[in-house]
Amino acid sequence: MFFPREMSEIELIVPSKDLLAVTKVLSGYGVFHQTDSNYPGVASGSANTWQETAAQYAALERRVQTVMQALGIEEGQPPSSDFEAMVETESIRPMVDQIEEEVRTTSDELSNQRKHLEQLESILHQLEPVGDIDIDISSLRESRYMFSMLGLMPSANLDRLQTSLARVPHVFLTLRSDPARPVVWLAGTKANADVLQRAARSAYLDPLHLPGDYQGTPGKIIESLRNTIESTQRKIAELQETLKRLGDERKEQLRDLLWQAHTSRVLSDAIVRFGQLRHTYVVTGWVPTDDLEELTRRLKAASREILIEVLPTSRFGPNQNVPVSLQPSRLLQPFQMLVNTYARPRYGELDPTLLIAITFPILFGAMFGDIGQGLVLALLGWLMSTGRFLKSMSSLGGLIIACGLSAAFFGVLYGSIFGFEEDVHLFGIELRPLWMSPIHHILDILIVAVGAGVVLLILGFLIGIFNYARSRNMGHLLFGHNGIAGLTLYVSLLGLGASAFGLLPVATIVFVVPAVLAAIALMFAEVFIHLVEGHRPLYEGGFFTYLIQAGVELFEVVISLLSNTLSYVRVGAFAVAHGGLSAAIFILAELFSGLLGPIGYWLVVILGNLFIIGFEGLIVGIQTMRLSYYEFFGKFFTGGGMRFEPLVLTPVKNEE
C-alpha cells in the first residue's frame, strides 16, 4: 500500500516452435511489460524478418481501417471468436484485396465527383457577385490596357496584400465577404502586371480558371453551372447508396479482418523486440510479482520446454529502469490522480498516495470547517462521482467527498453550520464548538496551524530520509538538504527558537552544537556527497568561489525552512477568514432583511453560502494542493518513475 507493486524481472528462453504460443500468452494476459532483448550479441537476422512481418500486418490493418472509414463502419468491440492467434498475412490479404477493390472503384468515383462538385461550387461562388454584368467574361482577361484578376484568397491575407501594394496604383475589391474564402478582384494597369501578379501570388490569391466549355456572360455561365451541380449531386447520392449497401454486406467480415490484422501486428511487434539465438528466443521484461505465478503456469502450459528465470528486484538501490505499477484501489484513485499530476513515484520510492489521502482532506477541512457547507460539498462530490453532475469531472468526485466530510468534521470542532456559530440548536442540541471557534481564537488557531506544519514537515523529512536509505543514496541521506543534516538543522533551529522564548526548559547550547554541525554539513554538502560517492573533483571552480556559493546555499536552506514552516499559517488564516466571510454575509443579510424582510435575509444567507462553497472552496482547494505539492512533497518525493505498460492485444482503459 505504501509502495508501488512489487515487480519481478523475468527472462524467458523460448524454443522457436513455441514462439507464437508464448507470445500469445504474454500479450493476452496483460501483465507483462516487455523490455528490448534484441541487443547486440543476441540479435540475429531474424529480427529484420519479423520487422518486415510487423510492417506487413500494420499495412494490412491500415488498409482495412481505410476501407472501414470509407464505408462508415466503426471498429466496434473485439469479436467474441478466438482472434488471439497470429494469422498468415497471405490468408487475409486476398480478402482485403477483394473488398478494397470493390470499395475503391466506388469510393474513388465518389471522391472524384465530390471534388468536381467542389470546383463547380467554387466557380459559382466566384461568379455570383458579378452575375449581373452583361459582358463576355473573356474580354476582361484579354483587355489591352488593364490587368484584372478575379479569384479567391485566404481572408487572413487581405490586409497584407493591400499593404504590399501600397506603392503601386491598383484597385482591390472584396466582391464577396466570406470568413474563410472571400472573392476578390484586383485590377491595375497592364504596365504593372508583373508586380500585381507577384503580389497576388505571394498573398495566395487563387485566380478563377474557367473550364473551356464555360463561355459567355457570367449570367449564362452561372445557369449552366447550376445544372451541372444538380446532376453531380444526384450522382454522388447514388454512389453513397452503393457504398452503404456494400458496408452493410461486409461489416462483420471487415471487423474480423481488422482484429485479426491488429492482433497479428501486436504479436509480431512484440517478437521484433525478442532476441534470437540459434533455436531459441530470449524474452525479457517485468511482471508484478503477484501475477508471476499465474503467468508462469500459463507459460508452462503453452510451452513445456520454456526456461523461466525470475530475478527478484530489490526495492533498495537505484531502480530507475523498473516500471512502476501503482496498487490499484478504487477508494484511493482520486488521490492517486493527485499524486500522478505531480509525478509518478519511482520504483522503491514511497508512494505518497495514502499519506496524501489523509493529509489533503485534513488540511482542506481545517481551512473550510463548517458542518453544513462541508456536507453540501460532499453531496456535490457524490453527484459528480456518480456522473449526475459535472460528468466530465467525475474523477474528482471522490476527492471532493473526502474534503467535504472532513470540512463537516472540522465544522463540529469549530461549532459552525452554514456560517451560524452562536445560538444554533440542531435537533434540540445547542451547537457549541467542540474544540474552538477560529474567529474567536485567532492566535491559538494560527499557532496550532504552524505546529501542524512543523509535524508535517518533520514527517516529510523522515520519509525523505527513509527514501534515501532505501535507494542507498548515502551522500544525500547524510548531507542532503532533505536528509539527516537538513532535519537536524530544522529541529535544532526549532529548539533554539523554543528555548529562546522560554517555551522549552533546556539550555540553548544543547541546540547550538547540533545546529552548527548540521549547518557545516549542509554548507559543504557537495564536497561530502562527492566524498561518499567517490566523485572527483570534490567541488567545481575555485575554492573561494565555492565558499561563497556554499554560504549562499546555506542561507537559502535556512530561509526555505522558515518559509516552509510559516507557509502553514495559511491553514489557520483560512479558518479565520472562513468565519470572517460568514460574518460578513450575516451583516449583509441583516441589511437586506430591513429592506425585504425575512425573505431578503434568507436569500442573502443562501446565496452567501453558495458563494462560500464555490469560491472559497476552490481557493482552499488550491491552497491545500500548494501545501501538499510545494511544502510536503518537496521534502521527500522525487518521482519520475517509468510507467508500467503491459503488452495487450486489445486496447484497454488506462490504469489512471
Added chain:
Amino acid sequence: MAKSGVSGYAAISARVRAMYSSLLSPQDFARLSDAPDFPTLITQLKQTAYSPYLENLKDKDMTPQKVDLAIKGRLADSYYSVIHMAPEHARSLLKQLYRYFEVQNLKAVLRAIITDPSWERVQDVLFPMSSMTVLPAQAMLEAGSVAAAVELLQGTPYYETLSFAMKRYSAEQSLFPLEVALDLYYWRQLWQEAKKLQGQDRGQASRIIGSLMDVNNLMWVIRYRIYHQLSEEEVINYTLPFGYHVRDEDVRAIAAGADLASVVGRVFPGIPDLNALLDDPRAGLPKLEIELKRRLMQQCLAAFTGNPFHIGVPLAFLILSDLEIQDLTVLIEAKSSQMEDEEFMPYMLRQVV
C-alpha cells in the same frame, strides 16, 4: 466564469516553479560543456533531469540524432503537464504554442515525401508529440504524393491553409509556398490567441509571444531579402505585421531595401558589432539570431520575478525549456563532431563560463 489571477494560476504556478527548478543550471551546462567527447556528454546528461529520457536508449542507439530526439521527450512532457494544469482560458494559447512542433513535423513529412519517403527515417526527426497531434504522419508519408498527403489533413486546422497553397505547389513544384503558408498560419493563430486573453495575461502573453515572433519575423524578412532575393511586395506578404519590438514599419523598411544595420539597431539597440555582423549576412545572420534569442531568454527569465499568477510564467518556462534543448543540441552536435570550445560556444544561448 474564466478563472484568472490567483485562483486560476495558483496550482500551475506552484507546479511550473517546481519544474523550472529542474531546468539545467549554469553549473550543469559548464559540466556538460567540459565533457571531452560525446559518450562523456551522455554520461553527464544521464545525471540530470534528462536521465529518464535517455535510460531507454540502447548503446547502439546513442547517436546524436536519437539522443536529440530522446531529450525532446522531456519538452513534450513539460508541455503536456503545463497544458493540462493551465486554467481553461489559457489553454488555447499554450496548445497553439505547442503546435509549433506539429507544424515542424508537418513540414518534415512533406519534405520526406519528396526526398526519402521512408517512415523509419522520418520518425527519427519528428518531435515526439504522442497523442497531442492531429497529423496522420505515417499515412501521409505512405500516401505517395504531396497532394494525397494534404488531402489526409481534411478536418485538421492545416487543411484550409494548405489547400490554397497547393495551387501554387502544383504550378511551381516547390514546397516553399506550403511552408510559408504554414508558418504564417501558425504565427497568426498564436498572436490571435494571445490577443484573446484579458488583463495581465494579455500583457504578459503579448510580451513573451511578441518577443518570440520578433526573432522569427526579423529573420524571415532579412532572409527573404538576402537569400531568396524576393521583391518588396513578396517579402511583405510573407511576413507578419505584429510583434513586441518589431513593428510593421520596420518590416516594410527592410523589404523596401533600407539599411539592415540601421533598422535592426533601432529595434534592438545595444547589439555588439551589428555592422560587422550584417556586412556579411550569410555568416552574421546565425549570430544575430543567437543574440536575439539570448534577449528572448532574458525576457522569459524576467517573467519569474514579481507576481507569478499569470500566463507569463508557464509561457516563459516552456520557451526556456525549448531554448535549453536548443543549447543541448548544439552541445550534442559539437561533442559528436569533436569541435573545439571556441567553435561551438558562440552558438550557445547560455554564456558558459
